[in-house]
Amino acid sequence: MSTPLLRFESVVKRFGGLTAVNDISFVVGQGEIVGLIGPNGSGKSTLANLATGASVPDAGAIYLGEQRLTGMAPWRIARLGVARTFQMLRLFPSMTVAQNIALAMQPGLQSGYPASILRTAAARRDDERMRAEAIEMLRLFELERFIDQPATALSIGQQRLVELARGLCTRPKVFVLDEPAAGLSPPMVDRLIEVIQRMRTDYGVTVLLVEHVMRVVQTVCDRVVVLDYGEKIADARPSEAVNDPRVIEAYLGVGKATHA
Numbered sequence: 001m002s003t004p005l006l007r008f009e010s011v012v013k014r015f016g017g018l019t020a021v022n023d024i025s026f027v028v029g030q031g032e033i034v035g036l037i038g039p040n041g042s043g044k045s046t047l048a049n050l051a052t053g054a055s056v057p058d059a060g061a062i063y064l065g066e067q068r069l070t071g072m073a074p075w076r077i078a079r080l081g082v083a084r085t086f087q088m089l090r091l092f093p094s095m096t097v098a099q100n101i102a103l104a105m106q107p108g109l110q111s112g113y114p115a116s117i118l119r120t121a122a123a124r125r126d127d128e129r130m131r132a133e134a135i136e137m138l139r140l141f142e143l144e145r146f147i148d149q150p151a152t153a154l155s156i157g158q159q160r161l162v163e164l165a166r167g168l169c170t171r172p173k174v175f176v177l178d179e180p181a182a183g184l185s186p187p188m189v190d191r192l193i194e195v196i197q198r199m200r201t202d203y204g205v206t207v208l209l210v211e212h213v214m215r216v217v218q219t220v221c222d223r224v225v226v227l228d229y230g231e232k233i234a235d236a237r238p239s240e241a242v243n244d245p246r247v248i249e250a251y252l253g254v255g256k257a258t259h260a
């Protein structure tokens with residue numbers, strides 16, 4: 001396997017009496033696309049939250065290379081190169097697509113907040129750079145024509161793709177995607193599959209993909225980590241995982257894995 005990039009080490013997260021994530025260890029190698037699957041409530045989003053600093057584990061730790069992320073503020077983790085999308089849309093509806101993307105990119109810029117207010121030459125250069133970057137990433141999803149539209153002018157599926165474009169604009173090392181295919185039409189799922197693959201080939205991004213749509217998982221993932229009630233029950237190639245009796249049992253009767 002490639003060099004470990006994102007590493008979960010004996011991670012535990014409890015909510016009151018519920019152990020949502022129980023002693024989970026796994027590694028996402030540099031350049032890998034790893035799926036994180038499991039029935040509803042199995043702990044996938046909780047792990048995504050822990051990786052990006054949105055919540056703090058009760059035990060264990062998460063590392064980016066040698067750097068311990070656990071205990072760091074989310075913005076610091078983001079600045080180290082861990083981006084994410086959320087299961088629920090997080091765009092500002094009345095802002096344009098460009099403004100939504102600019103918000104995510106602002107922390108990395110040279111001129112910073114006060115310079116933007118003073119409209120210095122540096123701030124204008126930043127604006128131009130951001131716009132060029134936003135157009136490049138929106139083009140991946142054929143959404144560049146919406147750049148100056150309010151987010152609400154787009155379908156829910158398109159808004160989800162804008163969130164992916166926004167994350168890519170921050171040039172992450174690791175991109176944690178929480179159910180990016182939810183609400184997408186089958187042709188949009190095709191586009192998503194292609195873009196996730198290009199994240200690696202064209203942008204060198206390592207991906208941790210939480211996803212129920214098995215067509216996406218089986219097409220793009222090198223490996224899948226399978227959770228059930230907060231426990232890791234498999235870590236295998238997608239073709240092996242779907243034939244694993246423990247995995248089949250976890251999904252039986254749950255019926256959430258879809259083949260859209």
Ligand SMILES: Nc1ncnc2c1ncn2[C@@H]1O[C@H](COP(=O)(O)OP(=O)(O)OP(=O)(O)O)[C@@H](O)[C@H]1O
Pocket residue numbers: 015018020038039040041042043044045046047087
């Ligand atoms: N903030 C919270 N407070 C209390 N319980 C929580 C909280 N967040 C998650 N849980 C519980 O932890 C468990 C794991 O939730 P999580 O959202 O990680 O599941 P998931 O695998 O992402 O599910 P889904 O496929 O439905 O998105 C669930 O039982 C959930 O109800």
Ligand SMILES: [Mg+2]
Pocket residue numbers: 044045046087
């Ligand atoms: Mg979830």
